[in-house]
Amino acid sequence: MFGAWGEPDHEGSIATIHAAFDAGINFIDTADVYSQGESEVIVGKALAGARRDDVVLATKVHGQMGVPLGAKGGDPNMRGTSRRWIVREVENSLRRLDTDWIDLYQVHRPDPYTDVEETLSALTDLQREGKIRAFGSSTFPAHQIVQAQWVSERRGLGRFVTEQPPYSLLVRGIEADVLPVAQDFGMGVLPWSPLAGGWLSGGYRKDKDLPESMRRNRIPGRFDMSSPENQRKLEAADALGKLADDSGLSLIHLALAFVMQHPGVTAPIIGPRTMDHLQSQIGAAEVTLSTDILDAIDEIVPPGVTVSSFDGGYQPPSLVDPFLRRRRTS
Numbered sequence: 606m607f608g609a610w611g612e613p614d615h616e617g618s619i620a621t622i623h624a625a626f627d628a629g630i631n632f633i634d635t636a637d638v639y640s641q642g643e644s645e646v647i648v649g650k651a652l653a654g655a656r657r658d659d660v661v662l663a664t665k666v667h668g669q670m671g672v673p674l675g676a677k678g679g680d681p682n683m684r685g686t687s688r689r690w691i692v693r694e695v696e697n698s699l700r701r702l703d704t705d706w707i708d709l710y711q712v713h714r715p716d717p718y719t720d721v722e723e724t725l726s727a728l729t730d731l732q733r734e735g736k737i738r739a740f741g742s743s744t745f746p747a748h749q750i751v752q753a754q755w756v757s758e759r760r761g762l763g764r765f766v767t768e769q770p771p772y773s774l775l776v777r778g779i780e781a782d783v784l785p786v787a788q789d790f791g792m793g794v795l796p797w798s799p800l801a802g803g804w805l806s807g808g809y810r811k812d813k814d815l816p817e818s819m820r821r822n823r824i825p826g827r828f829d830m831s832s833p834e835n836q837r838k839l840e841a842a843d844a845l846g847k848l849a850d851d852s853g854l855s856l857i858h859l860a861l862a863f864v865m866q867h868p869g870v871t872a873p874i875i876g877p878r879t880m881d882h883l884q885s886q887i888g889a890a891e892v893t894l895s896t897d898i899l900d901a902i903d904e905i906v907p908p909g910v911t912v913s914s915f916d917g918g919y920q921p922p923s924l925v926d927p928f929l930r931r932r933r934t935s
Contacts, residue, residue, distance in 0.1 A: 606878035607647045608640030611819055615647050621880050622651040628887050632661040634769070634795065634874050635702075636713055637694060638668030642701050649703035657704060663795075664702065665743060665769075666694050667713035686716040688727040695731055710737040711769060715749050717922050722756050729763040741767030741793070744918040747782035754790050765792065769874070771918040772796035772867075774805055774845055774860050774902060775838055778911040784869040796864050799873035801838075801916065802827055805860040806885075807849075809842040819878070827915050834913035841912055844905045852898055861889035863902060 607618040622633065633652075635644045645664060652660060667686055672679035682690065698707065710731070712724060728740040742750060742765045750768060757764035768787050770779045776798070787794050800806055802824075808816035815828065829835055842856075849856040864873040877883040894902075911917050923929050 606876050607635075608643030610640045610644070610823065611878040615650065617879070618647045619651045621877060621883050622648065624880060624883055625877075625887075626656065626660070628883075631659060632663065632795075632872065634663040634665075634709075636665035636668065636711075637670060637698050637701075638665075638713065641670065641672070642697070645698055645701035649701055653703065661708045662702065662704065663709035663711060663741075664698050664707055665711040665713040666691055666698070667716065670694065670697075686712050686719045686724040686727075688723050691724065691727045692731070695736055699736065706735060707737045709739050709741055709767060711741045711743045711767070712745075712765075713743050714919050715742075715745055715921075721749070721753050722760055722762070725753065725757055725760070725762045725764070732763050739766050741765050741769065741795075743769035743797070744771065745783075746919065746921070747786045750783065750786050750790070750792075767793040767795055767871075769795045769797055771798050771916060772864055772870070772873070773799050773801040774863055774906055775801040775841055775912045776916045777906060777909055778917055780867075781909040784867065788869045793871040794869055795871055796873045797876075798916075799861055799864040799875065800857065801842075801860070804838055804842050805845065805856055807846060807856040809839055810846055811839060811843045827913075832913075834915065838912050841906050845902070848898065848901050848905070854892065855885070857885050858889045858892050859894070859898075861886060862892035862894050863899075865890065866894055866899075 606612060612618050633648060635648050637645060639645070648662070652662065667684065669679045669684040671683045684690065695707070695710065699705070710728065716724065728737070731737045732740065740763065742753065745753070745768060750765070753765050756762065768783065770783050772779050773796070784794065803809075803816075803818055803820055815830070826832075827835070830839070845859065846856045849859040852859065861873055861875070864870055875886050877886060906912060
């Protein structure tokens with residue numbers, strides 16, 4: 606949320622990052638594609654000096670680079686997880702972050718055009734060179750997590766040690782397979798969007814007008830109330846809001862505590878754009894949800910259920926491309 610996609614003021618963003626560090630947060634996650642590298646630049650400024658040694662720094666590779674915000678197309682070689690692009694792009698991230706090493710370098714999405722062995726081989730070489738300390742995956746389905754672990758063992762390569770999936774009160778699909786698989790392989794799990802893209806911020810209630818947000822303007826389909834799935838999300842968000850009220854909690858703290866309390870989760874990644882956003886989320890780590898509250902949550906959104914298919918993260922080509930679903934090409 607720092608840069609053109611969210612908060613354009615660098616000094617304000619840096620102040621928010623420093624406040625997070627002062628509150629005890631010691632891990633920061635970004636990506637090359639966030640605001641086309643601007644987020645990494647801001648993070649690099651925030652980490653200048655002695656702070657760098659005290660912070661676990663993560664970034665990601667995969668998304669299309671080299672195009673203006675909102676533009677289509679771009680150089681097809683400036684994206685993906687081929688050896689050619691990873692080796693080139695890690696240098697760009699190191700330069701933007703103004704650091705000599707990245708603690709956790711993550712593959713932002715599966716790449717259907719690159720064999721995972723090629724990806725793991727390139728990441729292993731970067732790890733041996735000291736440019737990255739560890740590497741992980743993000744939004745991988747369970748079977749591809751298993752495949753990557755198998756290839757690492759079979760080929761004597763480094764392995765994904767973390768997974769960064771979507772997970773929230775409204776997006777519980779990973780409970781069925783990704784979380785158990787990650788636990789089996791001893792992987793750290795760093796869920797993204799624990800507030801479901803703002804739906805669990807407390808502003809989405811049936812008796813209120815929908816709040817304005819930069820995210821809503823950027824990805825309007827996830828907030829289009831003519832969609833039955835979004836209507837179901839509103840119903841669930843409202844019910845969860847009432848549960849939080851009855852429990853004496855903010856919905857934000859309820860949502861973050863729910864994600865943190867799963868035994869397979871290492872830590873959720875919060876995405877504050879402003880200092881006020883950060884302050885509303887700090888303190889959730891002190892909340893423990895009772896069995897009664899957890900059971901009530903399960904009544905609203907059952908375990909393993911993702912309310913809207915738009916929020917599940919990665920959509921494989923077998924679902925996106927109709928010609929891979931039994932359709933003839935002529």
